[in-house]
Structure formats: C-alpha cells, structure tokens
Amino acid sequence: MPELLDLHGRTSKALRALAEAAMQRHGLHLGQDHLLAALWERDGRTPGEIAAAVRVTTPAVVKMAGRMVTAGWITRRPDERDNRLVRLWLTDAGQALREPVEAARRQLEDQVTAGLTGDERAALLSALTKVHDTATALLTEPTASTDRDGPPLADR
Amino acid sequence: MPELLDLHGRTSKALRALAEAAMQRHGLHLGQDHLLAALWERDGRTPGEIAAAVRVTTPAVVKMAGRMVTAGWITRRPDERDNRLVRLWLTDAGQALREPVEAARRQLEDQVTAGLTGDERAALLSALTKVHDTATALLTEPTASTDRDGPPLADR
DNA sequence: GCGATGTCGTTAACCGGTTATCGTTCTGCT
DNA sequence: AGCAGAACGATAACCGGTTAACGACATCGC
Numbered sequence: 001m002p003e004l005l006d007l008h009g010r011t012s013k014a015l016r017a018l019a020e021a022a023m024q025r026h027g028l029h030l031g032q033d034h035l036l037a038a039l040w041e042r043d044g045r046t047p048g049e050i051a052a053a054v055r056v057t058t059p060a061v062v063k064m065a066g067r068m069v070t071a072g073w074i075t076r077r078p079d080e081r082d083n084r085l086v087r088l089w090l091t092d093a094g095q096a097l098r099e100p101v102e103a104a105r106r107q108l109e110d111q112v113t114a115g116l117t118g119d120e121r122a123a124l125l126s127a128l129t130k131v132h133d134t135a136t137a138l139l140t141e142p143t144a145s146t147d148r149d150g151p152p153l154a155d156r
Numbered sequence: 157m158p159e160l161l162d163l164h165g166r167t168s169k170a171l172r173a174l175a176e177a178a179m180q181r182h183g184l185h186l187g188q189d190h191l192l193a194a195l196w197e198r199d200g201r202t203p204g205e206i207a208a209a210v211r212v213t214t215p216a217v218v219k220m221a222g223r224m225v226t227a228g229w230i231t232r233r234p235d236e237r238d239n240r241l242v243r244l245w246l247t248d249a250g251q252a253l254r255e256p257v258e259a260a261r262r263q264l265e266d267q268v269t270a271g272l273t274g275d276e277r278a279a280l281l282s283a284l285t286k287v288h289d290t291a292t293a294l295l296t297e298p299t300a301s302t303d304r305d306g307p308p309l310a311d312r
Numbered sequence: 313g314c315g316a317t318g319t320c321g322t323t324a325a326c327c328g329g330t331t332a333t334c335g336t337t338c339t340g341c342t
Numbered sequence: 343a344g345c346a347g348a349a350c351g352a353t354a355a356c357c358g359g360t361t362a363a364c365g366a367c368a369t370c371g372c
Contacts, residue, residue, distance in 0.1 A: 002262055003265070003281065013211065111290070113160055120283045123283060125159065125160065127277070128160075128280065130276070131167055134269075
C-alpha cells in the first residue's frame with residue numbers, strides 16, 4: 001500500500017470522524033455544513049450553484065437539501081423568472097447555526113494542527129497544495145491509458 | 157473555512173476520485189481494494205478481522221463482501237470450529253487482481269507526488285503523520301465538552 | 313413562430329459508510 | 343449442567359456520495 005495515499009486516507013478518515021462529531025453537536029451531518037456555508041456566503045443559490053461551489057453533484061445537493069428543509073434550516077422556492085430553477089434560502093435557524101458551526105470548524109483546525117511548528121504547517125500546506133493541484137490536473141485531462149476523459153473535478 | 161481542513165478535504169476528494177477511476181478499470185469500487193488487500197495479506201479472515209484491519213465497521217465489510225461474492229472475487233464459508241464465525245476466502249479471480257491493483261495504486265502514488273522534491277515529500281509525510289496522530293488521539297480520548305467518549309478510531 | 317438544442321431539477325439505482333438491534337453460538341463461572 | 347455474559351455476523355435504517363435518465367422550461371437559429 002503506497003505510503004502517502006495510505007497516510008492521507010487514514011488522516012482523512014480521522015479528520016472526517018472528528019468533524020462529524022463536531023457537526024453532530026449542532027444536529028448536522030457532515031457535509032450539510034458545506035451546503036450551509038455556501039448559503040451563508042450567498043443566500044438563495046440554486047442546487048446547481050451550490051453543487052458547483054461545494055464540488056459535488058446536483059442530485060447530492062438536492063437530496064441533502066431535502067433533509068435540511070425538513071430539519072428547518074433552509075426553505076426551497078422557485079425562481080421568479082425561470083421556472084426551471086429552484087432557490088434555497090436560509091431560515092433563521094439556518095442563519096443562527098453560522099457562528100457556532102464556524103467556531104467549531106476553527107477549533108478543530110487549531111486542535112489538529114497544534115502539534116506542528118509554523119514551518120511544518122507552511123511546508124504541509126505547500127506540499128499538499130502541490131499534490132492537490134497535480135491530482136486535479138490528472139482528473140481534468142484525458143488519460144493516455146483510456147479513451148475517455150477522466151471524471152470531472154472532484155473537490156470537497 | 158479553515159485552511160488545512162479545507163485543503164485536506166479537497167485533496168482527499170480528488171485523490172479518491174483518481175483512485176476510484178483506477179479501481180474501476182479492474183471492475184472494483186473504491187474500498188473493495190482495501191478488503192482484497194486484507195485478504196491478500198492473510199486469506200480466510202473473518203469480517204470482524206477485516207473490519208479491524210481496514211478500520212471500518214463489520215456491517216460495512218459484510219455488505220461489501222456480499223457484492224464481492226456475487227462478483228466472484230471471494231467466497232464465504234463458515235469456520236470449522238466456531239459456528240459464529242464466517243471466513244472470507246479469495247477466489248482465483250480475486251488472487252489474480254492483486255498484481256494489477258497494487259501496480260495501479262503504486263502508479264497513482266507516483267503520479268500525485270511527481271511534483272514534490274524528496275525533501276518536500278519527507279516534510280509532508282512527517283507533518284501529515286503528526287496531524288494523523290493528533291486526530292487519532294482526539295478521537296480516542298474523552299472530550300471535555302461532552303460526557304461521552306469520542307467515536308472509535310477511524311482509519312481508511 | 314417553430315423546431316432543435318441546451319439547461320435545470322428530480323428521481324431511481326447504485327455505492328461505501330455509520331449506528332442500533334437481534335438471534336445464534338461460545339465461554340466462563342457456579 | 344445451567345445460566346449469564348460476551349462474541350459474532352446479519353439486517354435494517356440512516357447518511358452523503360455517484361451516474362443515468364427523464365420531463366419541463368428556456369434559448370437559439372431559421
């Protein structure tokens with residue numbers, strides 16, 4: 001098992017578990033915070049816009065949004081001018097989640113990086129950015145071993 | 157959105173998409189290669205043993221194994237001595253996947269780290285190991301903000 | 313104005329994950 | 343031998359993801 005892929009995967013799983021626990025304290029599933037963050041940034045986005053911002057597919061957003069409408073954090077309304085479009089809007093409860101959820105994410109970031117010096121953190125960000133950019137480029141270019149394009153850019 | 161968590165998450169999604177594409181060329185879903193790897197290492201393991209080795213839950217292994225039995229890569233047989241136990245065994249087809257799948261993972265590792273110098277790679281592994289160890293420790297210790305223990309160690 | 317094409321959300325089916333629950337079997341103690 | 347507790351896998355329900363397909367609506371070109 002290749003070293004970086006293994007370590008990155010294990011770290012990802014651990015970080016996700018921590019983030020899941022942190023979000024759960026606010027009644028959220030991991031991932032819902034990303035959808036909310038997109039609306040905190042600009043309320044009234046369409047599922048397609050959110051999907052692009054969060055780097056998932058539209059059906060993923062639609063399904064998640066359905067549960068979040070039920071939970072009372074967002075509402076769904078058709079666009080006034082284009083009947084194909086639906087727009088998602090934060091409720092007061094959804095707005096109220098912003099400060100505690102962002103604080104929880106910041107706290108988690110501080111906790112997991114507490115063991116790094118400033119230089120180590122900078123080197124980690126720099127190297128990880130290179131890996132991310134390389135991986136992203138591989139995803140968007142046709143591969144020599146197949147006839148079809150790679151899958152679309154995946155980001156989370 | 158905190159910087160390292162965001163970058164790590166985006167990188168994780170990109171790497172997983174690449175790995176998924178690579179596994180798909182062999183008919184595998186991402187994750188199934190981990191289960192196979194556990195059996196390549198020691199054939200005849202129980203779902204619980206595989207779950208522990210791969211750091212997921214037993215139901216996850218049971219469900220995945222069901223599909224892999226159907227696909228013809230593994231078979232399931234009861235243990236000879238303990239009727240509670242089931243053991244999963246590689247088929248010839250499952251064995252035959254080892255070399256190409258391991259080669260694909262190694263190739264992917266080489267590709268995504270191609271942009272790093274030796275020092276950068278070493279620094280990345282070192283810092284990421286620290287983050288992983290910190291996150292893992294946070295997962296296994298009771299948190300001051302809640303009464304219950306954190307979720308079990310998550311690894312993938 | 314009309315038809316072809318593009319855009320959008322919705323739905324279904326699939327996937328790997330999780331927790332909770334249950335029935336069966338095993339182990340250890342009396 | 344009998345019982346209580348532990349261990350195990352199976353199942354259900356839930357979750358966030360994916361791809362494929364479809365109907366409705368909008369846009370574009372003739």
